[in-house]
Amino acid sequence: MNSIFDYVFFHFQRLYHLPSPLEVSYGLDGRSRVQITPTSSAFLEGQQPHPGALVWKDWRGTTIPLFFDENIDRPWFTQDNQGQVIVHFDVVASAFYLLSGWQEFYSTERDEFNRFPYRASVQNLHGFITKPIVNYYLEILREAVSLAYGQEIKPRLWSGRPFATCLTHDIDYCQSAWKVAGKPALQQGNLQLFFRLAQQKLTGQDAWFNFSQVAQELQHLNAKGTFFFLPETDTYEGHPNADYDVSDPRIQKEVKRLAAAGHEIGVHGSHGTGSNPRQLQTEREKLPLPVSGNRFHYLRFDPVKTPAVLEELGFAYDSTLGFPEHYGFRNSYCHPFRLFNFKDRRMSPVWELPLNLMDVTLNHPKYLQLPPQEVLPAITPMLEEIIKFHGTFTLLWHNENFSPYGLKGGLQMFREITGFLQERQTGFFTAGEVIFQVR
Numbered sequence: 001m002n003s004i005f006d007y008v009f010f011h012f013q014r015l016y017h018l019p020s021p022l023e024v025s026y027g028l029d030g031r032s033r034v035q036i037t038p039t040s041s042a043f044l045e046g047q048q049p050h051p052g053a054l055v056w057k058d059w060r061g062t063t064i065p066l067f068f069d070e071n072i073d074r075p076w077f078t079q080d081n082q083g084q085v086i087v088h089f090d091v092v093a094s095a096f097y098l099l100s101g102w103q104e105f106y107s108t109e110r111d112e113f114n115r116f117p118y119r120a121s122v123q124n125l126h127g128f129i130t131k132p133i134v135n136y137y138l139e140i141l142r143e144a145v146s147l148a149y150g151q152e153i154k155p156r157l158w159s160g161r162p163f164a165t166c167l168t169h170d171i172d173y174c175q176s177a178w179k180v181a182g183k184p185a186l187q188q189g190n191l192q193l194f195f196r197l198a199q200q201k202l203t204g205q206d207a208w209f210n211f212s213q214v215a216q217e218l219q220h221l222n223a224k225g226t227f228f229f230l231p232e233t234d235t236y237e238g239h240p241n242a243d244y245d246v247s248d249p250r251i252q253k254e255v256k257r258l259a260a261a262g263h264e265i266g267v268h269g270s271h272g273t274g275s276n277p278r279q280l281q282t283e284r285e286k287l288p289l290p291v292s293g294n295r296f297h298y299l300r301f302d303p304v305k306t307p308a309v310l311e312e313l314g315f316a317y318d319s320t321l322g323f324p325e326h327y328g329f330r331n332s333y334c335h336p337f338r339l340f341n342f343k344d345r346r347m348s349p350v351w352e353l354p355l356n357l358m359d360v361t362l363n364h365p366k367y368l369q370l371p372p373q374e375v376l377p378a379i380t381p382m383l384e385e386i387i388k389f390h391g392t393f394t395l396l397w398h399n400e401n402f403s404p405y406g407l408k409g410g411l412q413m414f415r416e417i418t419g420f421l422q423e424r425q426t427g428f429f430t431a432g433e434v435i436f437q438v439r
């Protein structure tokens with residue numbers, strides 16, 4: 001049971017300015033200033049993906065689920081006459097269950113890309129994908145500590161900013177706009193457009209070869225972005241990888257130029273690399289500079305194999321964990337967190353920067369199909385949760401969606417979302433900068 005408490009407590013300590021020394025015990029030891037009542041359930045000693053029935057309990061106007069408690073009539077916590085505070089619900093076990101990705105590791109449900117599907121998740125089954133439930137549990141714990149120590153406990157902020165935003169860009173395609181947009185143009189008899197696209201391509205400036213345009217958008221926000229380059233061109237089991245060769249001097253020049261301007265570069269592990277450390281390392285070494293972060297193409301994270309691959313290669317962070325099918329909180333947490341190594345039952349040294357929203361999710365025929373004007377209203381409740389908990393918002397916007405030949409209204413949507421964040425005083429950071437601040 002200790003590895004469970006240690007894992008949750010590690011993250012708790014990173015959220016708040018806590019009293020030191022701090023006495024919190026997992027179990028009723030009769031001594032510690034805060035004591036958490038552990039569940040009598042043996043679920044976390046087994047290998048089932050989903051606990052049975054869950055219960056819902058109100059916390060300051062929000063109803064939140066508890067996975068390992070039954071009687072919800074008691075208050076969340078009470079103080080006895082010696083000043084000791086007893087938490088009556090096992091928020092530790094519930095937090096561990098969600099944050100560690102337990103359901104993904106023990107479930108055998110997988111989609112065609114060997115990904116854990118959103119439809120099989122407790123977030124979908126119980127409708128809380130846009131609530132960072134683990135943050136609520138830790139807030140309850142904070143209040144218990146606050147009561148026991150008789151002092152207000154402040155959250156950690158982001159270089160003085162109330163919440164962090166991480167703008168990320170996966171570079172899958174940068175030289176085939178002429179083909180993708182040109183073919184329908186030709187079919188529709190729009191020769192003018194076709195020739196313009198072909199001309200751009202011939203002069204070496206395909207409409208998707210738009211790194212300077214993306215950098216300019218970031219410049220307007222006074223932000224630095226994180227660019228994940230895909231160093232594999234061969235298709236994999238019929239699925240496309242990059243349309244460019246990252247060792248091409250033209251691309252290498254762009255990568256170096258972005259890095260010199262203060263943007264961060266990461267590797268975009270190709271299909272299959274989530275279970276193939278040798279291949280992932282080969283790809284990483286094709287980049288013209290050393291990188292410490294990764295995101296997998298198609299968000300292909302194998303819950304059983306991938307954490308060990310990232311750990312073996314010494315990556316500082318990964319930023320794959322978001323559901324492609326839905327925006328929100330895949331691990332029910334709005335801060336970076338350390339992955340959990342189930343095989344060894346310990347915390348992994350690798351950080352996860354959870355992905356909250358990918359552009360593709362918004363209009364892919366298999367995912368959501370939101371018209372552009374409905375996007376910001378739809379995601380605002382999620383953003384409000386991040387703001388409330390002083391968390392991190394990670395956005396993936398592909399470079400082609402800054403051009404007129406990608407997601408319809410893509411550039412406008414990017415500006416609307418980032419404008420909203422700017423109005424709310426966010427701090428823009430690269431992925432590495434975010435991890436550096438929490439670790």
Ligand SMILES: [Zn+2]
Binds near residue numbers: 170296297
């Ligand atoms: Zn990709």
